[in-house]
Amino acid sequence: MLKIGYQEHQLVFSNLLCDCGMKHAEPDLDVYIGSGIIPRVATYLGKRDLGKNVLLVTDNVVYPIAGKQVQQVLTDAGYQVELCLLEREGELIPDETALGEILLTMTNETEFLLAVGSGSLTDLTRYVAHVAGKPFAVVGTAPSMDGYTSVVAPLTFGNLKLNKPATYPKVLVCDLKIMAKAPYKMLLAGFGDVMGKYIAKADWILGSIVNQEPICPTCIELITRAVDGCIRNIDGIKQQTVEGVKGLIEGLILAGVTILIIGNTRPVASNEHGMAHYWEMMKLLAGEEPASHGLAVGVGTIYALKFYEFFFQQDFTKQSLDKAKASSLSKEEREAIILEKYGAKIGRAIIKGNPDDFISWEEQQRRFQAIVNNHELIKERLAFLPSADQMIEIYQKFGAPWKVQDLDISQELLYDGLAYAKDYRSRYTVFKSANELGILEELVQQTMDFFKGI
Ligand SMILES: [Zn+2]
Ligand SMILES: [Zn+2]
Secondary structure, eight states: OOEEEEETTEEEEESOOOSSSSOOOOOOOEEEEETTOGGGHHHHHHTTTOOSEEEEEEETTHIIIIIHHHHHHHHHTTOEEEEEEEOOSSOOOOBHHHHHHHHHHOOTTOOEEEEEESHHHHHHHHHHHHHHTOOEEEEEOOOOOSGGGOSEEEEEETTEEEEEEOOOOSEEEEEHHHHTTSOHHHHHHHHHHHHTHHHHHHHHHHHHHHHOOOOOHHHHHHHHHHHHHHHHTHHHHHHTOHHHHHHHHHHHHHHHHHHHHHSSSTTTOSHHHHHHHHHHHHHHHTTOOOOOHHHHHHHHHHHHHHHHHHHHHSOGGGOOHHHHHHHOOOHHHHHHHHHHHHOHHHHHHHHHHOTTOSOOHHHHHHHHHHHHHTHHHHHHHTTTOOOHHHHHHHHHHHTOOOSGGGGTOOHHHHHHHHHHGGGSSSOOOHHHHHHHHTOHHHHHHHHHHHHHTO
């Protein structure tokens, strides 16, 4: 049985590796969560023997809040601290300039890197650490995303977004006193990212029923605890109490750990992430500023929940194979739509990256039957999903954006996100189920109409 507890401030997992048959890895990572624990950073790092020469990477916003204190703590403990302070007037972009600054501040003596910050700072540092073949550690300053333990760094090169392979930290320290003071919007983003796990979990279970996709009960348990912990702490998160923020960052970390266990993001990201990515890519292509990742995932989650409701309301005994056949696309037709909806460059990458996503009519018929025959089981196993209305109420209580208008996403982008985000990855989702039944357009329209009415 999976056990999660604390020893002092260290988050300790036992029995992470289950016998589900999937390939598992034990995360080699120390996580500390506590209030006012920055003075202990030197002790935590010392336990890992990372060396005494550290390159501390931070920016001008985080430096006065946490970076300076970390620098002092390490210097007092006898560390040689080289400081890479990324100074920007606006937001720090994780781009080639920032990477260059970090690389040029690194010396021959640098033994490990330490990021003090959240998203972009940790992504830049994890990439440089990976390329330089050095270990790294993180002092996290905001509960804004589940990527602290990620092995992929989303970076920007010119106007292009790249996901580069990278490495996860050996030590992650989350000081709740600092996290509780993070801008409220960052907490909302973290919350949205955790709520997305409802859909990720549902789609994964759906995939296991329709396609016998392998599923890991430990990962399911971890994301369930992540979501429950956040829901339990809603008031605390809203008031930015230490306890509330603890529930949130724990959720984000538990979710992140699943990626380390099975080596991919199946447990934490499905169509809600696909929609968020779609909106982001289309905004960038149009030269507009996209919403932050977590906020977009949070909004995508609401629409996916509503879509699931309409899916469950279907009379499965009345599904018709003829209708499914009529809406089924040839390989060429499907590719033409992807190129149109994603643009030529991204579209081609998607087609190349997901070669098994086009399915034959025989396979579609098999899936059609699997969905129709198992619809009671599907409903039963996915009964944990909250209703969209329940979630909207929670978001509203939070003051969180919940509809596309809140993120400046047009109705057209909403439609395309609902109908085509499923093609972004080969991952199985309820949107693919609807497509295989020949009812995708219908359900997308129903979902659109529902939100138009409120
Ligand atoms: Zn995410
Ligand atoms: Zn497992």
